[in-house]
Amino acid sequence: MDQRHRHKQLLRLLAEHGAAPIPRLAAWLGVSAATVRRDIRLLDTADQLHRTHGGARRIEPAIARPWQGATFEEAARVHVERKRAIARRAAALCADGDTLLIGSGTTTFHMAGFLAGRRMRVVTNSFAIARALLASGDSDVILSGGKVYPAQGVILSPFDTEAVQYCHADRLFMGAHCLAALGVMEADALLIGAGRRLVHQAREVVVLADSSKFGKRGGMFLCALDRIARVVTDTGAPDAGVQMLERAGIEVDVVPPDAPAPAACMLPRAGPH
Structure with missing residues (x-):
């Protein structure tokens, strides 16, 4: 070795x-x-x-309890152009009739707008994603059960209901705190529990990670790179990071960021209000 x-x-x-x-x-x-x-x-x-x-x-991140991650609205205002471009490419991977698992997050949220009018089954733990899909399309939407974190617009620990446990999806789309040689890292243990269950319930795991997710330190191990089929990122991703993923056998889609949009455009709400 x-x-x-x-x-x-x-x-x-x-x-x-x-x-x-x-x-x-x-x-x-x-x-x-x-x-x-x-x-x-x-x-x-x-x-x-x-x-x-x-x-x-192992290195553990500093985690406060109860979970106090950045609010959904705060995160939604960061790197918007990158996230929309990544989400557009991710949505293009989907076809009518697919069953999708979509994890919470502001990059995965933007997929909902590009899935408008499609007919598929979507399982998610995000209020914003579920609301947007129900308002704009004909998809069947399953919102997981668990403890509600309104500010973050997420339900944890999710994916324990029978409807989800027996679901085998065509693809899982998820974000990440960072991508490293070890694998996909998350910032909070509560997110780890949900993510580890999901990666075994999809035929293909797709990680949506803008270029800021490369080179970060810390985080907690979610899954190894060999469980990931594809990463969608933007043109700001470092060459070394892209090459690391390709050496692990991962297909990497690199997309240019969208043109800047008006500040009020596509700003999601987190909770069920």
Whole structure:
């Protein structure tokens, strides 16, 4: 096992287990304790993990409880032109009759406008997406159950109802806190729980990530890159980030941002009001 692959496996193990001593990591990886010790030292220097006495632990983001992520309206005003272009390309991947899982987020929200008039089944945990689809098209819309976070316009922990558990979708569209060599990262443990369930319920997983999502540090592991079929991003994405995804066998669609629109155009509301 070469060093690059070993580092990726080590980070994945810590993402799954939280922390582990050197002997256990060495056994899992099938290498010597001295090799793991060197790897931990290098990855700690690169801020990819925390070195502990006799082992290592994953980097955890600072998470407040209850969940206090940016409000939907705040996030909707950031990188709007990138998000609309990405959402347009994502919607073009869909066909009438498809079953879609669409995660919450302001990039995935913009898909609703481009799916207007289509006939498909859509399962989502976003008030804004459900409202927009019901108002503009003929799709069947299933809104998941769970705890409501009105400011963020999301329901968590979702996707536990029977209607969703037994759903196998053609595609899952989801956002991300960041994309890294380890995989798709999210900023909050509540989002992780929902996302991990969903990635196994779709034939194809598509990540919508504007160029600001490359190069971020921190976050919590959601899934490995080998679970992702396609990433849609914008022309601002760094070449190194795109090449990283392509080396992992991911198809990458790069689209130019839309022209700036009037400030009031397509600003969504978060809650069911």
